[in-house]
Amino acid sequence: MQVVAAQPLRVVLEISPPHQTLENGKVGGLTTAVVEQMLQQAGLSAAYEVYPWARAFRIAATTPDVLIYNMARTPEREAQFEWIGKVASYKFGFLKLSRRHDIKVHQLSDIGKYVIGAQRDDFSAEWLRDVAKQPQQKLALQPDVIETWRLLVNGKLDLxxxxxxxIEDMLTQHQLRRSDVEFVFFPPELEQHTWxxxxxxxxxxxIERLRRAYQQVQEGVALQKAMRRMAPKAV
Incomplete structure (x- = not known):
């Protein structure tokens, strides 16, 4: 066991507020708080490395003893990873700028008309490609959610x-109000727990040390806060 704790555990992540944030060089956020508590229970410290999602995922998928968090547990990933515990709950949907009255999505088949942004190697990009059959020329994959938002706001993406x-941090960053954006469709397959x-x-x-530590924080306030699904503010 002393070998495991001899040096900080390498942890890779993307910035995705409010769950993973980076302020003044310090990693924070709702899910980071859970990870910090888990590592404390395990008697471990973390060496955080912040990357675009695709790079963080590749590192974690190819390098033993590297922790990644806030990752969807998809069938394609199931056999690649040891799953320690749930860390957040999401209900993803298609988002557009409210002023884009030309965009109308009533069912899944409607999305093929529009350019859609997602993060490279993210489960939503895999779903768009493999399940929703989004045409390649209409799928704009970005390194991270920050760039996807930038392109949406600048009119380079439809959805x-x-x-x-x-989305509160992104709205603030782009000086937008809730009424400036609109969710138009929520596929049930995009309702996910992340791990x-x-x-x-x-x-x-x-792995065993982390699983025991996760059990210690499973009923804690930090995890409940990260997992909580509250009614979104009115548009």
């Missing part, structure tokens, strides 16, 4: 995928 409870995970083949001692 993007996000959660109504996770803390490590690559298959990671240290069994580390």
């Amino acid at each position: 993007m995928i996000d959660d109504p409870q996770a 803390i995970a490590l690559k298959k083949g990671s240290s069994p001692e580390l």
Whole structure:
């Protein structure tokens, strides 16, 4: 066990407010608070590395003993990772600028008419490609959610995928009000829990230590806050 705790655990993540934030060089956010508590219970410290999602995912998928968090547990990923515990709850839908009266989505088949932004290697991008069969020329994959929002606001995208409870920071950054954006469609398949995970083949001692520590924080306030689904503010 001493070998596991000898140095800080490598942790990779993307910035995705309010769950993962970066302020004055310090990683924070709702799910980060859960991870911090879990690591404290495990007697471990973290060496956080912030990347665009695609790079964080590739590192975690190919490197043992690297923790990644706030990741959707999809069938494609199931056998790749050891799943430590749930860390957040999302209900993703298609978002547009309210002024775009030309965009009308009533059912899934309608989205094929529009350019849709998503994050590269994100589960929503995989879903758009493999399940929704979004045409390649209408799928605009970005390195992170910050860039996806920038393109939406600048009129380079018609739609993007996000959660109504996770957009406040982006609205503030772009000086938008809630009434300036509109969610037009919520596919049931995009309602997800996200997880803390490590690559298959990671240290069994580390995995067991983290799972025991997660059980200690499972009923805590931080996890309940991260998992809570509240009614979104009125548009």
